[in-house]
Amino acid sequence: MTKNREPITKEIIFLRIQYWITLYRWKLKTIFIPKFKKTIPMFSELEIELQSDCNRDCFFCPRYEDRSGIRKDSNGKHIKKFMPTSKIYDIIDQVTELGYRGFLSLHRLSEPFMDKRYIEIATYARKKGLRIWEYTNGDFLKNNPEFCKKLDGLIYKISIGLYDYKNEQEKKEQMKFWRNRFKKTKVTFSLAAEFPVIRQNSKLYDKKLINEKIRNLSCFRTTGLRIRYDGEVSLCCEDDPCVFKLGNVFNSSIKDIWWSENHIKIVNSLKVPGGRNAYSKCRDCLSDVLL
């Protein structure tokens, strides 16, 4: 259902193979790096969050219950903050100097197209050799075909959240609409409202669903460098509060944060079955469970 109708060109085949090789290489590398080496490979995904806010309030999203001041304040009012433009460019420069040429997304738990700087920043990142894989709820694109034209081809892939369809027919019509919108950019879909993962701080989260079997799994979801709008670095998709205290890119270099002793120790400890038990965030994590 998520297949694009575009003809599969040599470039697309090449990029697909590259993507899968990058992912599996990371996993294999982390498994086979001898324990005494005490290191980890470079990140295989990158998220730089341009701004903090979202126009939606999806029940399945970890923004939903947040009252910490990161996404919403104690009264549920949305936090609206932007990452300074100079910091965004600095991050792009640092990662490309380190040799990173993989995917970049410009969001975390936010809507990337709420930021007017999007095209300018995506253009810069692309010139630097990064490929943009963006995620969106589509609301800011639906009635803006001119903006979609600017995005088409500038970003490599767009994953559109279809959160409102009432039946299969509507779902198919929405997919058709979006596939017709983009000619060069690959289009995929997120069906998270229908097939949600249970994430902490979402409306679906229930600690009672945790069991020993889940806690005894290993976790390889630490392959990405995910930078929140305020510069804080998350360990994984689930770590929006940045509880692992990996550091802040506004104060330290990306190289120092990624290959810090603390980060390497945490990533390597999670490769081992049961490693989750060492961290309260991981003990409560249900992200491997689909509803």
Ligand SMILES: C[S@@+](CC[C@H](N)C(=O)[O-])C[C@H]1O[C@@H](n2cnc3c(N)ncnc32)[C@H](O)[C@@H]1O
């Ligand atoms: C957090 S959103 C941010 C980008 C944008 N606002 C959007 O909705 O696409 C990034 C991706 O996470 C997915 N997502 C969020 N919560 C999810 C859940 N509980 N289960 C599965 N996917 C989820 C969204 O569907 C989207 O594809």
Ligand code: SF4
């Ligand atoms: S899934 Fe996306 S659209 Fe929905 S609340 Fe989260 S960030 Fe916003």
Ligand code: SF4
């Ligand atoms: S187990 Fe820990 S590291 Fe893995 S996804 Fe959950 S919170 Fe993140």
